[in-house]
Amino acid sequence: MVKSGSFTLDGPVAIFLFEDDFSNLDVLGEKRKVAEELLGLENFKGKEESLVKVHLPVDGKGFIPLYAVGLGKKDKTSLDSYRVAGALLVKRLKRDKVSSVCVYVGESLDYKLSKAITEGVLLGSYSFDKYKTKKEEEGVKVEKVTLHGADEEGIRVGSIFAEAQNFARDLVNEPGNVINPITLAEIAQKLAQEYGLECTIYDEKQIQEMGMNALWSVGKGSATPPRFIHLVYRPQGEPKEKIALVGKGLTFDSGGLNIKTGDYMRTMKMDKSGACAVLGIMKALAELKPQVEVHGLIGAAENMPSGTAYRPDDIIVALNGKTIEIDNTDAEGRVTLADVLSYASRLKPSKIVDMATLTGACIVALGEYTAGLFTNDDEFGDEILRLSKETGERMWKLPMDDKRLRKKIKKGEADVLNSGGRYGGAITAAMFLEEFVDEGIKWVHLDIAGPAYTKEEYGYYSKGATGFGVRTLLEYILSL
Template identity: 50%
Template sequence: FDKYKTKKEDDEKNGIELFEIIEIDSSKANDINAGIERGKVIGDAVNMARNLADEPACEVTPTKLAEVAKSISGIECKIYEKDELERMGMSAFLAVAQGSTQPPKFIHITYKPQGETRKKLAVVGKGLTFDSGGLDIKPANSMRTMKEDMSGAAATLGIMKAVSQIKPDVEVHGIIAACENMPSGKAYKPGDIIRAMNGKTIEIDNTDAEGRVTLADALHYAAQLNTDEIVDLATLTGAVVVALGQYASGIMGTNKELVDALKTSAEKGGERFWEMPFYDDFKDDIKSDVADIKNAGSKGAGSSTAGMFLREFVGNKNWAHIDIAGTAYIDKEIKELTKGATGAGVRAILNYILSI
C-alpha cells in the first residue's frame, strides 16, 4: 500500500500485460471465461477490502464507510444516523461511539436476487474505524495498527460489491455498525451498565472490549431480519492471535453444518478457519453480579468467551462468528500475502455464497 508515497518516474511497476489459458477442448471455453470473470470480481472485492483497511483512520471514518456503501451499484443501502439509532434502542453501539467526535453510522446493504431465492444470509462486519481502547486505553505500540479494526466492515463491503456483480440466487444483507472508540469526557466508562437493543443489560468490565458491544446491537438487528443464517467477521480478540498467530482465523457458532461449510469455503479460497472450543461452560465467564452479562471474561479462552458474549444477541438463528484479529492485517509476507491488510474472510464468504 503506497498510495501516499510521492511517486518517482522510475517507481512504475510493470503489471501483467497478457494472460493466456490454453485448452484443447473448445467446449470448456465458456466455463473457463466465466471462471476468469468471476475470479476478477472476487479479486477486486479482496483488494477493495485491503485498500479500505490500509487507509489511515483520518481518511476512513464511519462517514467514509457509509459513502463507500452508498457507492456500490445494484444494491439497496440504508444509513441510520445517531438520532434514528437512539429511537431504535441501539444503546450498546452508541455507548462505544459516544467518546468520539466522529458521528456513528449504522449501515445496512441489501442484495435481492431477481428470481428464486435459495437462502437468505446476513454478513455482519465489525466497523471500528479506530480503536484507542477508550478509557482502558491501549499502550502506544498496541494502538499503531488500530486503523485496521474495521477489517470486518471492509470485508463486508467487498463481499457486497462482488455479490452485486455476480448476482447469486442468495439474498445477502451486509450490516456494519461503524464508529470510533476514543477516550474523552463523554466516553463510556468501566463499570457502566448499558441496555442493548435486545433488552439485555451489559456491565462494561473493559472499554477495550468494545467490538463485541457494537456487534451486540448489529447482531440483534440482523437476527430481526428474515434471514436463514448470520455470519460475522470481526477483529475481535488478541486471544485468537495468541492461539493461531497470523496463519488462521478462529471460527465458532451455533450450527455445526454452517461452521463446516465455511471452513470448506475458506480452504477453497486459500484461507484457513480453525474451529475454536465453544462450550456452554464459557457462559459462566461472562456472568455479571450487577447485569445480565459483562463484556469481558476471565483471562483464559478469551476468543471463546467473546464468542459466547455474541451468542447472547443472535436469538435462535444459525450463526457463525469468525475472529480475523490475527489474519486481517499481517506484519510479514505469508505465502501469496504481502504485509498489511489481507482482505481476510472475503474469499471464504463469497465461496460459501456461491456454493449455496
C-alpha cells in the same frame, strides 16, 4: 488482466512444475532439453513457493525469459498451491518490469484451477502506495497474463473474487483520518449507487432512537459520531435463501478509557477489517448475481477516550433488551456487534455470519495466520471450514460448550459482562456474541484478528490488509 489463450514462445513465458516432475516442459518441444539443463544449473527442483528465471534460446528471437514456478509434490498440492504460484509469478514479473506473460500449467485447466490461478495473479499484483509521492513500482506494470487452455468462467469469477478482496484491502489500509464512521458510510452509499444495491444509513440520532445503545455508547466518545450501515443485495425472482453478513466496523480503536499502549494502538486502522470484507462481498455479489438475498450490516464507530466516552462499570441496554456491564472499554467490538447481531436477527435470516478483528486471545491461540471459527450449528460451521480449505483462508473451529467459561461473562450486575478475563478470551467473546443471536438462526462467528492484517509479505499477500474472509464467504453464498 488474465485471459485464456494458447501457449506460444513469442515473448516471456512461465511454466508451473511439480517437484521432481518436469513433464510440463514437454510443451517446449525440442527446447525441453535445454530448458531442463538451464533449470538444473539453477538447482531448481520445483519445490513449493520456488521460482527461477532463465533465458531460453528461441530461433529468430534470440533469448526469451522463461519463469519456472514450483508447485511442490504433486500428491500434496492444493488449489492454494496454484494460487500462491500465480502470486509469486506476478510479483517477480513486476520486479522484472515484464508487462505480459504466457503461462502453461497443463493442456487444459478446469474451472477451479483457472479461478485459483486468476485469484493468485490479481491478489499478488496488489499494492497500496497511493500516499507515496514516489511510487515503489513506477514504470512497467503487468497488464496481460495468458493462461493456456483456461476456463473462461473460472477466470471471470476469480477476477471478481480477487477484485472484491483487493477492494476490501484498500479500505482497511486507509488510515483513520481518511476513513471514519461517516466516510465509511459514504463509501457504502457510493458502492450501492454504482452496483445497484439497496443502502440505508442511520445517523447518531436514529441509532439512539432505534435503541442501539451499545453501538452508540462505544462511538459517543469520538468527535466523529457512529453510523449504522444496512446494505441489501436482492436477486431477481424468488431467493433460495436469506442470509445476513455482519462486519465489525471500528474505524480506529484507541481502547477508549482503558487506553491501549502505543505498540498496541499502532495499526488499529485495521479494526474495520470485518466491515470492509462485508463491503467487498456485497460489491462482488452485485456482479455475480446469485439467487440469494444477502444483507450486509455494519456498526461503524471510533473508540476514543474523552469526557463523553463510555466507562468501565457502565450498564447498557442493547437493542434486544439484554443488559451489558462494561468491564473494559477496549473490549468494544463485541459491544457494537451486540446491537448489529440483534438487528440482523430481526430480519429473520436463515443464517448469520459475522467477521470481526475481535480478540488478541485468538491470535495467542491460533497464531496470526488463522481465524477462529465459532458456531451454534456444527453442520454450518463445518461447511464454512471446508470451503476455507479451498480458498486458502485458514480457519480453525473452537469450542462453545464449556459451561464454566460461559459463567465468566455472567458474573456481573447485568445480563452479560463484556469481558470474561484473559483465559479463553476468544471463546468468551464468542459466547457474548451468541447472546444477541436469536434462537433458531444458524450463526458463525469468525475472529479474524490474526489474519486480517499482516506485517510481513507472504504468499499472495503484501504487508498490510489481507481482505481475509471475502473469498470464503463468496464461495459459500455461491454454493447455496
